Amino acid sequence: MRQLAVVVLAAGEGTRMKSSVPKVLHEIAGLPMLGHVLATAHSLSANHVITVLRHDKEKIEQYISQHFPSTEIAVQDEIPGTGRAAEAALSLLSEDFDGDVLILSGDVPLIDVQSISELIERHRDSSALGTLVSCELSNPTGYGRIIRSRGELVGIVEQKDASDDQREIREVNAGVYVFSAKMLRNALAKVTTKNAAGEKYLTDVVGLLIDQGNVQAFQIVDRWLVAGINDRVQLGEVASELNARIVRAWQLAGVTIDEPASTWIDVTVQLGQDVRILPSTRLHGITTVGQGSTIGPDTTLQDCQIGKGAKVTRSVADSVKISDGASVGPFAYLRPGTDLGEQGKIGAFVETKNAKIGAGAKVPHLTYVGDAEIGEGANIGAGTIFANYDGVNKHQTKVGRHARTGSGNVFVAPVTIGDGAYTAAGSTIRRDVEPGAMAMNPVTQKNLADWVLQKRPGSDSAKAAEKGTE
Ligand code: UD1
Ligand code: CA
Numbered sequence: 001m002r003q004l005a006v007v008v009l010a011a012g013e014g015t016r017m018k019s020s021v022p023k024v025l026h027e028i029a030g031l032p033m034l035g036h037v038l039a040t041a042h043s044l045s046a047n048h049v050i051t052v053l054r055h056d057k058e059k060i061e062q063y064i065s066q067h068f069p070s071t072e073i074a075v076q077d078e079i080p081g082t083g084r085a086a087e088a089a090l091s092l093l094s095e096d097f098d099g100d101v102l103i104l105s106g107d108v109p110l111i112d113v114q115s116i117s118e119l120i121e122r123h124r125d126s127s128a129l130g131t132l133v134s135c136e137l138s139n140p141t142g143y144g145r146i147i148r149s150r151g152e153l154v155g156i157v158e159q160k161d162a163s164d165d166q167r168e169i170r171e172v173n174a175g176v177y178v179f180s181a182k183m184l185r186n187a188l189a190k191v192t193t194k195n196a197a198g199e200k201y202l203t204d205v206v207g208l209l210i211d212q213g214n215v216q217a218f219q220i221v222d223r224w225l226v227a228g229i230n231d232r233v234q235l236g237e238v239a240s241e242l243n244a245r246i247v248r249a250w251q252l253a254g255v256t257i258d259e260p261a262s263t264w265i266d267v268t269v270q271l272g273q274d275v276r277i278l279p280s281t282r283l284h285g286i287t288t289v290g291q292g293s294t295i296g297p298d299t300t301l302q303d304c305q306i307g308k309g310a311k312v313t314r315s316v317a318d319s320v321k322i323s324d325g326a327s328v329g330p331f332a333y334l335r336p337g338t339d340l341g342e343q344g345k346i347g348a349f350v351e352t353k354n355a356k357i358g359a360g361a362k363v364p365h366l367t368y369v370g371d372a373e374i375g376e377g378a379n380i381g382a383g384t385i386f387a388n389y390d391g392v393n394k395h396q397t398k399v400g401r402h403a404r405t406g407s408g409n410v411f412v413a414p415v416t417i418g419d420g421a422y423t424a425a426g427s428t429i430r431r432d433v434e435p436g437a438m439a440m441n442p443v444t445q446k447n448l449a450d451w452v453l454q455k456r457p458g459s460d461s462a463k464a465a466e467k468g469t470e
Helices: 033-042 057-067 082-090 113-125 181-190 204-210 232-252 451-455 460-469
Strands: 004-009 048-053 072-075 100-105 130-136 145-149 152-157 171-180 215-219 263-265 281-284 300-302 316-318 332-334 345-357 362-374 385-387 397-399 410-412 415-417
Touching (some): 004 082, 033 048, 033 057, 048 057, 048 082, 072 082, 100 113, 113 130, 113 215, 130 204, 152 204, 152 215, 171 181, 181 204
Parallel strands (some): 004 048, 004 100, 130 215, 263 281, 281 300, 332 345, 345 362, 362 397, 385 410, 397 415
Antiparallel strands (some): 145 152, 145 171
16 A cells, blocks of 8 residues: 655644634634644544644644644744645655655645545546646635646646636635655755745646646535635635534434524534434534433533433533433523533523532522532522632532422531421521421511601602501
8 A cells, every 4th residue: 555644734824814813723613624634634544644834833733732642743944835835744754755645734624534535546546646636616716726728737826826817717726635745845846936925836836747747636526625714704604514514414313403504513512313402502512412302592512411301491501411301491501510410400590510419409590509519309499509619719518318498598618408408498508407407597577667657758668658558
């Protein structure tokens, strides 16, 4: 088997993004565009995967070393252009490397393994010196144009260097190529920076190699596979298209998606059979949803594990586990470390953080639960605050199994409410409550007779009170 080196070009400045974030780290469907390209590159069983960096090198290198550590990094010098970037990559290969070099662009994220495999197969079968991917676009503006003479490929002309006639050409260069390593090395040595951009163009090797032998164009019909991202309009378009494809794939896999256009699903998400996603829902990161669960509407989940037959309505959750048959919302805000047991319930206007809530336990209304463990079958009264923060440190609250706590409680942590214990409505619980006890801290209520009539004479309240006392 002939050797293969994959080169990903990512050394450009990305000026058209107008961003402090490196262009190739802008995300689509939850991964930086470079992440999509590197995932593809690493699934080709190549002998080398090399990424070329220069601008924002540290930031990009940090991403690569974290997520694709076996990637080799080549550093481009001050000579600009994709051709110079390719040369930097070749300098990492030994002089006698005699295989093929596949070149991908860090800003062409949807190119897929299947197309690349076909490209390489076509290239090898035709014994070409180089094979490039092209595509017919209705709007080719910005791309290099494929120049043909009597149907035969003769070269590539960049937008900036093209004549008015050449700009009419709709067949464009995708920025994806495979070359014989030796031929590429020789041709690049001859490329100059004499062009409108003053850059060493990789595209110039095509014209040079045609003088020495066979160079092919491999046409791809699906234009999205070759879409390049130079600015944020293109970023938005490609993100929408990829999302539409992800949504469609889940529909075909047995997921009901009520409104595809308002549903966003990252590539890293996993959904079970008969999951239903209601409108305006976003599923991000390593999120999994089990069979038969309903998520949405208006729900955002980041890195969440949702069990089977669960329900999450109009809520926001980050790094949370929801077990089988549990229900959340509407209007819940679940922060990291929330773990809701089977058949448990987190209801309306509830915020949780670092809270383990047992099977069948309920936190139904208007409550903050922070740094707590709530036992199975317990019920937390409406309007309860778990006061976990003393201004310096966070403390833990424990509520026992099948405990019943009254409405409007404050649990001042650290504190433990025993199994099966009760607390009265309006209690502030500062001391531990023994299992089975009823805790209360009654304040004697005083009613000051006729206070309103004396202190607020003539007011609507006073009038109402007078009528009432007649
Ligand atoms: C390039 C092609 C163009 C093609 C288009 C497809 C050239 C000269 N032009 O144009 O024919 O239609 O892609 O999307 O190749 N890069 C480097 N070092 C550099 C400059 C760029 O590594 O000095 C990298 C960039 O980070 C990027 C890729 O190469 O990932 C393409 O560069 P870009 O400037 O976006 O080229 P285009 O103008 O899109
Ligand atoms: Ca580009």
